[in-house]
Amino acid sequence: MLLIELKGIRKTYRLGSEDVVALDNIDLTISKGEFVSIIGPSGSGKSTLMHILGCLESPTTGDYFLEGVNIRDFNDSQLAFIRNRKIGFVFQNYNLLPQFNVLNNVALPLIYSGVDSKTREKMSLMALENANLTHRNRHRPAELSGGERQRVAIARAIVNQPSLILADEPTGNLDQRVGKEIISLFTRLNKEKGVTIVLVTHDLNVAQTARRIVRILDGRIIEDRENKSESL
Secondary structure (H helix, E strand, O other): OEEEEEEEEEEEEEEOOEEEEEEEEEEEEEEOOOEEEEEOOOOOOHHHHHHHHOOOOOOOEEEEEEOOEEOOOOOHHHHHHHHHHOEEEEEOOOOOOOOOOHHHHHHHHHHHOOOOHHHHHHHHHHHHHHOOOHHHOOOOHHHOOHHHHHHHHHHHHHOOOOOEEEEEOOOOOOOHHHHHHHHHHHHHHHHHHOOOEEEEEOOHHHHOOOOEEEEEEOOEEEEEEEOOOOOO
16 A cells, blocks of 8 residues: 655755755655665755655645645645654654653653653553663663664654654664664564655665665656665
8 A cells, every 4th residue: 555655746945046956856656564765865855855755845846645645735734743643753863852761752742642641651661662772761862872862763753653754864873783773673663563664865785774775866766676685
């Protein structure tokens, strides 16, 4: 079943007197349960594509169908609802709140969703268990390693059981060994839990861990292929 369908997506930015094309006529489909990497160099348009997939930006033209619904013209409140309920985000810099402990950081999407405190704690502990980090639930981010912080971010991303996880350079601040552990966690969540994952990276070794590789250059998709040699 299709989760995402992009049709003719174009994104332009106005810089001075010129229009700069970030995405140029992008067509892309992603099915539920896929693990897709989007790879390209800096300035290729991959981050803009991720922002549109994550409803952080709207395309200039084109249509975006999420679970069969065209969200192209949704207003800000409708897009905020989708970001909270349908999409989990994992960023390179973790984006954890330093004043909150691990459990409360993970629970944030549930707070915004209006989930009661007992249910929040139960769901957050379950997400931390899936991220192999239950034993650190009362610690604060400053007391954690980089890999542990990223696991907290992943637990937060999955706590609401979203339709899609978007990971933007999730290993960028980690050494190779810890980066492999984080990618291994994504792989397990995809294979065992059926979580749909789109991973944005400039690193070919990271991209090769996904089951499908989409390569973007100058705002266009130049390659979209199944990866038959998944690696960690």
